[in-house]
Amino acid sequence: xxxxxxxxxxxxxxxxxxxxxxxxxxxxxxxxxxxxxxxxxxxxxxxxxxxxxxxxxxxxxxxxxxxxxxxxxxxxxxxxxxxxxxxxxxxxxxxxxxxxxxxxxxxxxxxxxxxxxxxxxxxxxxxxxxxxxxxxxxxxxxxxxxxxxxxxxxxxxxxxxxxxxxxxxxxxxxxxxxxxxxxxxxxxxxxxxxxxxxxxxxxxxxxxxxxxxxxxxxxxxxxxxxxxxxxxxxxxxxxxx
Numbered sequence: 001x002x003x004x005x006x007x008x009x010x011x012x013x014x015x016x017x018x019x020x021x022x023x024x025x026x027x028x029x030x031x032x033x034x035x036x037x038x039x040x041x042x043x044x045x046x047x048x049x050x051x052x053x054x055x056x057x058x059x060x061x062x063x064x065x066x067x068x069x070x071x072x073x074x075x076x077x078x079x080x081x082x083x084x085x086x087x088x089x090x091x092x093x094x095x096x097x098x099x100x101x102x103x104x105x106x107x108x109x110x111x112x113x114x115x116x117x118x119x120x121x122x123x124x125x126x127x128x129x130x131x132x133x134x135x136x137x138x139x140x141x142x143x144x145x146x147x148x149x150x151x152x153x154x155x156x157x158x159x160x161x162x163x164x165x166x167x168x169x170x171x172x173x174x175x176x177x178x179x180x181x182x183x184x185x186x187x188x189x190x191x192x193x194x195x196x197x198x199x200x201x202x203x204x205x206x207x208x209x210x211x212x213x214x215x216x217x218x219x220x221x222x223x224x225x226x227x228x229x230x231x232x233x234x235x236x237x238x239x240x241x
Contacts, residue, residue, distance in 0.1 A: 001136040033098055035085070036234040038170050038193050041202045044079035045238055065164055065196045068110035072239035074120065079202065079238045080104050081152060082122035086211075097227075099138070101130035108239055113164060118155035118175065119241045120237070123150045142216055143168075143182060151233075152180040156187070158193060175205070179233070183215040199240065206234040 003094040011179040034040060074080060083100030106120035129135055155177040165171040170193050179188045192205040211218060211229050218227040 020168075033083075033100065036081075036083075036204050036206060036236050038195050038202055038204050041079040041204055041236040041238070042195060042197055044236075045077065045197055045200070048079065050076045064167060065199065065201070066200075067112060068115070068161075068164060069112055070110065070241045072108040072110070072241050073104045074104055075200070075238045075240050076102065076104075077238055079236055082120075082233070082235040084125065084231050084233055087228040089227070097129055097131070097134060099127040099135065101126040101128070104235075104237065105164060106144075106237075108203075113161040115155070115159040115161065115173075115175075118153065118177065120153045120235075122151040122235075123149055124151050124181075142211075142218065148181075148183045150180065152178075153190075154178045159192075165195060167196055179207070179235075181209075181214045182216050186213060201237075201239045203237045203239065204235070206232055208232055 081100040081102050086097050088095045088097050103123035103126040109117040155175040159173050173192045175190045178185050190205045190207045194203045
């Protein structure tokens with residue numbers, strides 16, 4: 001093949017790669033959610049109430065939680081999700097992929113200011129990012145959520161809270177428990193931040209994990225050069241007694 005034909009073939013190949021990159025960019029350059037935070041979740045919860053999605057929101061506005069005793073149940077809404085953050089490398093450029101599932105259920109049981117039990121279940125088949133191709137691949141590779149649909153956290157040691165924070169203030173705590181992803185269970189310590197709003201609790205946390213610790217192979221795509229082994233599991237939970 002002469003040089004002109006070689007350059008032409010190379011140019012066509014480069015153009016195809018660029019087209020693939022643009023297609024992937026259309027997802028990656030859309031608005032990604034910010035990192036999970038109590039402030040963001042409280043704002044989302046307030047928005048839910050403003051839109052009438054939370055029953056008895058008007059009656060709960062003036063309520064102050066002084067005792068956690070009882071069973072608290074995860075409530076659906078904009079402020080409830082479990083998700084991931086992972087770094088992708090595309091043509092030498094780093095991007096943060098973010099996926100979240102709103103399909104979360106579970107309970108928190110407390111006695112006074114001591115949390116004695118937590119069971120959280122997330123359906124990983126419903127993880128959604130800004131890229132449908134990525135979401136589809138997560139079901140058959142990487143997380144293989146079609147085969148391992150459940151992400152589970154179970155508290156294994158009580159959480160002793162020093163006090164119940166007044167409305168508008170947050171409190172920090174550490175939850176020790178078993179985290180199950182991809183059918184593999186590991187003991188983890190998760191740093192939590194919590195706040196009360198009306199009659200509800202908002203609990204937010206994140207945890208750095210290695211995909212290899214959960215037997216997860218990094219996902220593959222034609223345009224993606226690499227995906228980091230390290231990822232962040234993040235969550236926001238709204239609970240009602």
